Structures are given as structure tokens and as C-alpha cells.
Amino acid sequence: MFEQVALPHLDAVYTAALRLTHNSDDAKDLLQDTILRAYRFFDQFKIGTNCRAWLLTILYNNFRNNCRRHTREQLAATVEQFDHQAETRSLVDDPPLRNPEELIATRMAARRFEVVLNSLPSEFREVLILVDVQELNYQEIADVLEIPLGTVKSRVSRARAMIRKAMLKAAVSRGKTGS
Amino acid sequence: MDCREYVDKFLSAHADGELASRERRLADSHVGGCTACRTRLAEERSLKVLVRQHTNIVKVPAEVHLRIRAAIGEMTDPNFIGRNLSTRGQDSDRRFLWPMRQTHVWAPIAAAAAVLLFLAVYSGRSGTPAPATQFHPVPVFDLAIIKYDSLTRYFVPNVPSDRNGTDFAWVMDRRDSGQPDAGMREDIGRSYSEADMPDDLFNFAPTGYQVSGGRLDRLTDGRPVTYTLYRGSRDAILDIGLKDPEMSAPVGAVYWIGMHSFYEYKGYSFCLTLSSPGHFVSITLTRAPLTELIRDVAMADALATSDDQ
Ligand SMILES: [Zn+2]
Numbered sequence: 001m002f003e004q005v006a007l008p009h010l011d012a013v014y015t016a017a018l019r020l021t022h023n024s025d026d027a028k029d030l031l032q033d034t035i036l037r038a039y040r041f042f043d044q045f046k047i048g049t050n051c052r053a054w055l056l057t058i059l060y061n062n063f064r065n066n067c068r069r070h071t072r073e074q075l076a077a078t079v080e081q082f083d084h085q086a087e088t089r090s091l092v093d094d095p096p097l098r099n100p101e102e103l104i105a106t107r108m109a110a111r112r113f114e115v116v117l118n119s120l121p122s123e124f125r126e127v128l129i130l131v132d133v134q135e136l137n138y139q140e141i142a143d144v145l146e147i148p149l150g151t152v153k154s155r156v157s158r159a160r161a162m163i164r165k166a167m168l169k170a171a172v173s174r175g176k177t178g179s
Numbered sequence: 180m181d182c183r184e185y186v187d188k189f190l191s192a193h194a195d196g197e198l199a200s201r202e203r204r205l206a207d208s209h210v211g212g213c214t215a216c217r218t219r220l221a222e223e224r225s226l227k228v229l230v231r232q233h234t235n236i237v238k239v240p241a242e243v244h245l246r247i248r249a250a251i252g253e254m255t256d257p258n259f260i261g262r263n264l265s266t267r268g269q270d271s272d273r274r275f276l277w278p279m280r281q282t283h284v285w286a287p288i289a290a291a292a293a294v295l296l297f298l299a300v301y302s303g304r305s306g307t308p309a310p311a312t313q314f315h316p317v318p319v320f321d322l323a324i325i326k327y328d329s330l331t332r333y334f335v336p337n338v339p340s341d342r343n344g345t346d347f348a349w350v351m352d353r354r355d356s357g358q359p360d361a362g363m364r365e366d367i368g369r370s371y372s373e374a375d376m377p378d379d380l381f382n383f384a385p386t387g388y389q390v391s392g393g394r395l396d397r398l399t400d401g402r403p404v405t406y407t408l409y410r411g412s413r414d415a416i417l418d419i420g421l422k423d424p425e426m427s428a429p430v431g432a433v434y435w436i437g438m439h440s441f442y443e444y445k446g447y448s449f450c451l452t453l454s455s456p457g458h459f460v461s462i463t464l465t466r467a468p469l470t471e472l473i474r475d476v477a478m479a480d481a482l483a484t485s486d487d488q
Contacts, residue, residue: 003251010247014239028243035247036329114233131195132230138197157191160226 053140124159336392338370367393
């Protein structure tokens with residue numbers, strides 16, 4: 001039962017572990033600890049709920065409890081630093097991009113996107129990855145990160161706004177978009 | 180709803196499918212009549228795709244996959260441990276120099292062994308009767324290593340337990356006679372004995388290891404298994420106890436004391452103890468050098484037998 005329900009999420013959990021530890025040895029350890037712990041406490045898993053979210057909750061708990069915080073990368077800027085890079089504009093005043101897919105039309109733009117994503121303050125990048133990559137819902141993210149549901153909601157919204165702003169600025173500076 | 184309200188409060192949740200039905204109707208109706216916000220919603224969804232495209236799911240390395248599956252396999256294949264040890268049984272007739280533990284009978288022998296080993300260990304001479312041989316993979320040792328690695332990191336003791344078997348509580352302030360973990364060993368031993376498992380825990384205290392806790396688990400076929408963890412200043416010793424009538428020692432032991440046979444395996448030191456009357460098996464392992472494990476076990480044995488007199 002455990003194997004069928006939990007093991008299909010191994011890669012996803014490992015990916016999250018890599019993002020937390022930024023070191024493949026630590027990520028492997030963290031993954032193994034997480035899975036063995038999940039196995040031990042599998043009776044606490046509610047069948048029918050999202051097993052990936054449950055595994056990620058254990059992963060984050062393990063990480064919080066056992067890894068030294070300072071092993072986390074320092075790439076993540078503060079919101080202020082990030083905002084400083086992008087021009088400060090009201091979200092609503094931003095004109096829509098003429099064609100959002102245009103942003104990945106060139107390798108330049110793709111690289112730019114990665115830079116923008118990775119320079120997001122970690123708490124914002126984290127929720128985005130949990131919602132868009134790990135495909136957790138807001139409540140599951142709130143449980144994993146142990147933060148209020150409202151905070152998840154506002155972080156997602158804020159994170160996308162920050163990315164959009166930064167991308168828009170890049171596009172504007174290359175004359176890629178009108179208005 | 181105006182555009183600002185939509186973008187600030189609804190847009191992201193709308194793109195994520197996180198709006199409640201009433202909110203969703205409001206949002207849909209605004210977007211339906213507002214080109215700008217409809218475009219923003221499309222952008223928001225494109226951003227989701229971009230994030231996914233730029234954040235690849237990384238595949239777990241094969242060896243990690245195997246380790247994890249092996250660790251879980253220990254529980255899901257009830258015959259795993261017994262089968263893997265017993266296949267090598269016929270090769271190892273010489274494994275026992277002495278009879279099985281008859282505690283009261285061979286105390287002097289154990290004490291003498293301890294003295295000998297101290298001499299051997301500290302004088303740097305080898306007391307080893309057989310040369311260290313290259314030996315084949317022993318799956319049960321691999322599993323013990325996995326257990327060691329996980330339990331030394333997260334050890335959740337569950338004995339002594341209450342009658343429901345759910346809680347555990349130490350009697351921390353139990354009086355002791357110079358051995359801080361004596362009371363704890365007694366408590367754990369009692370719990371093990373209630374499960375018909377061997378209750379004579381090693382006393383490693385004189386060599387610097389204190390008992391850290393005990394766990395009583397079950398393999399999926401219902402066989403009980405005990406895990407007793409001892410911690411020293413530099414490393415830990417894990418003792419795994421289970422019952423297996425079929426088990427015999429793998430070849431490749433480099434030393435024997437009584438029913439203990441010692442192995443060096445993948446950077447870990449092992450002591451395998453088989454006791455014929457109850458078909459109990461104890462697998463003791465640590466990262467410390469084999470000489471230290473031999474010394475510690477000899478010492479523990481000597482103490483156990485002298486205590487009994
Ligand atoms: Zn609008």
C-alpha cells in the first residue's frame with residue numbers, strides 16, 4: 001500500500017529536498033529520512049488525501065527540525081531588494097503584455113525568466129513552486145509551510161506580480177512590447 | 180467588482196482554481212466583460228506554465244531509490260532476513276567456538292576473553308583467529324546499515340509502553356548504582372520480555388555508551404523485532420533483535436567470542452549473536468572500528484556474567 005501510494009512521489013519529494021538543501025548529498029539524506037518516517041507513520045496518512053502534500057509536510061518538518069538553517073542559499077533577496085530591481089508600479093497600471101508567450105520566444109527571455117524566478121525572495125519562490133510545480137492546493141501549502149491560508153494566497157499573488165513586473169521591465173528595455 | 184479589486188484579490192486564486200463558487204462566479208463575470216483582465220488571467224496562467232517549465236522535477240538517483248526500497252522491503256518481505264542469512268549457513272560450521280549463552284556457566288571465560296581482548300586491542304597485536312576475508316554482499320547487513328543510519332538520526336523509542344502500547348515514558352529519576360542507564364536497561368528489558376524477546380541488554384556503560392532507548396516493532400509477518408540504541412560521545416551502537424530459527428552466520432567472520440561472531444562490512448563493524456534455545460538473533464553494529472566493538476562486547480559480556488554471580 002505504502003509503495004503504491006507514496007513511492008510515485010519520490011522524484012517530486014527529492015526535487016523539493018534539493019531546493020531546500022541545495023546539495024545533493026543532503027537532499028538524498030533528507031529524502032530517505034522523509035520516506036522512512038512516512039513509512040513508519042503511514043497509519044496517520046488519510047487515504048484519499050494528497051499523499052504528495054503529506055510527504056512534503058514531513059519533508060519540511062524534517063528540514064526545519066534537522067537541518068541548520070544557514071545551509072539554505074543566500075541567493076534569495078529580500079522583497080525590498082527584489083522590488084528595487086524591478087520598477088515599482090501598481091499592478092493594475094501595468095499594461096498587459098501583448099503576447100505572454102513572447103517572453104519565452106528567445107533563449108534570452110528564458111534565461112531571464114530563470115534569473116527572475118531564482119532571485120525571488122525564497123518565501124515567495126517556495127509557494128510558487130509548491131503551487132505550480134508540486135501542484136498543491138493553497139490549503140496543502142499552508143499545512144506544509146505551517147503558515148496561514150491567507151498568507152499563502154497573498155504570497156502567490158505577490159510572487160506572480162513580482163515576476164511579471166520584472167519580466168515586463170526586461171521586455172520593455174528590449175523594446176519587445178508596445179505601450 | 181472593478182479591475183483593481185479583481186487583480187489584487189482574485190486573479191491568482193482564479194488562475195489556480197482556488198476560488199469558492201460564489202467568488203468564482205463574480206470573477207468569471209468580471210473577466211467576461213473586461214478584455215484587460217481577461218488578458219491578465221491568460222498571462223497569469225502562462226506564468227504558471229513558465230514556472231513549471233523552468234523548475235524541472237529531478238529524478239531520484241537509482242542508488243537512493245534502491246536504498247529506500249530495501250529499507251521498506253525489510254518490512255514487506257517477511258522472509259527477507261532469514262532467507263538471506265541462512266543461504267550461507269552451511270559454509271560456516273566453524274563459527275562457534277563455544278556453546279550458546281549459558282550465562283551462569285561461562286562467566287570466567289567471558290571475563291578472560293575481555294582481558295585477552297584488551298591486551299590484543301591495546302598492544303596492537305591481532306588476536307584474530309581468521310584473516311579478514313573479502314566477503315560477499317550480505318543483504319541483512321545492508322539492511323542493518325540502513326536501519327542504523329536512520330535510527331541513529333531519528334530514534335523514537337516506544338518502550339517501555341503503557342498497556343495500550345501507544346505511549347512510552349521513561350522513569351528518568353530511577354536510582355542507579357554508578358551506571359546511569361541501568362534503570363533504563365531494566366525498563367526496556369522488561370518491555371522486551373513481555374513481548375517474549377530477549378531481555379538481556381548489553382551494558383556498554385563502562386566503555387562509554389549509554390542506552391538511548393528501545394523500540395519494539397513488528398515485521399509484517401508479525402515477528403517482533405527490537406531496536407536498542409546506545410550512544411557514545413563519538414558514535415552509536417545499534418542492536419537489532421529478532422527471532423529466526425533458520426538463521427546461521429554468514430562466512431567471513433574475523434573474530435569470535437562465544438556465540439558472538441564479528442564482521443567488518445562496508446565500513447561498519449558487526450557483531451552477530453545467535454542463541455540456539457530461542458532461535459534469537461542479535462545484530463549489533465556501529466561505525467566504530469571493529470577492535471572497539473569487540474572490546475565493548477567482550478566487556479559487556481564479562482560484566483553481564485559477573486553481575487549474575
Ligand atoms: Zn478588469
